[in-house]
Amino acid sequence: MSALPRAHELGLIGCHICGLVCRDTQVEHAACPRCGAALHRRKPASCSRTWALLVAAFLLYIPANVLPIMRTVSLGDVDDNTILSGVVELWVKGSPDLAVIVFTASIVVPMMKFLVLSTLLLSVHRGTNWARTQRAKLYRLVEFIGYWSMLDVFVVSLLTALVQFGFFSQVEPLPGVVYFGLTVVLTMLASMSFDPRLIWDCKDEDD
């Protein structure tokens, strides 16, 4: 245990912004001497913030999937696509590989974020020692891939700008895409406000 001392055991505190190692003076509202940001041992109100953002993101994720994200008009034919039907279309009409990429970015990644973050939050609440290294890895994965979900939002925007031939064919964005964009932003904020240090904060005799 003594081989791997943690900051609070040594009376130290690391600035979350610039990484400076400071002595923890136990003063409220201490500021980092280097970058001026507020110093705190853990991200403030990490769990409640993450829960709030995660729940909000999940609520928006429902209309994002149920409502269509894009309308294609071609020769008077109106075709509304949801995220999932867009993936199916891509799969059927010629490029399954891209369909897999889009499916991963817009369905797998957000779902994984919901699952992983809520698992992390629950396990932190229970203060369990279970699979800590793996949980830490999962968190880093979620942080790393999170923003790729924006893919579908960009695709809809690009197609909207490209295809505008009036009656012959036109692409319009539908409300689903707005909800989806907001979901991605909220999940990103949620994973940023979670503090991975909490995973290691329970008592660790068997370290």
Next chain:
Amino acid sequence: MNPSSSSIEHVQKALTPTLLICEHCDTVYRRRPLARGDVARCVRCHAVLERHQRIGLNAMFALVLTVMVVFVQANVWPIITLGFNGKQIHTTLWGIIEMMWREHSQVVAVLAAGTLFVFPLCKMLLLGWLLAYGRLGQRAPGFAPLMVVLHYIGPWTMSEVFVLGVLVSIVKAHLYFDVTPDAGVFAYAALALLITIFSGIDLRRLWDKIPEVGP
């Protein structure tokens, strides 16, 4: 971010040059010099603590200048051209943002403008400013607050995702139309590459690399 001057005095002098705290689990380490290609990992949580940085301040400055040139190209040239019955439509990034604004998706327009234009631009200009001084061994005016801003902007630049989006759009539109990628796409691809190189650089090291000149 409220540097109340009274509390700053309570915090003892910095210990950074010798110590290092894992951002992910708060384990304290003594910093060791890294050889080329070395990556220091946390023993407890396996997160990366530090990488050896091959790129010096001058090279970083050169990279930022390159990114600026490519960024201008990516925004000036059309990205995709679509042809239908002899009619052609060119799209640029701002064309896309304007279109989404007009099509009642203002939220999306703002998101795209932020993540593909405003934040990347800010990041570039800030880094350029900090490095232009830094390579001369000086801290630029406003160094500390700008470094904090840079830290917050970091995760909100999404040009790489946009490149993939262009690819998917080309394939989707190709089902019905004649689509040709334009110069803008290549500029974006180059941009994505440069961003990948940059992502290996820990910008926090600038705090140590550009030391404060004592008053």
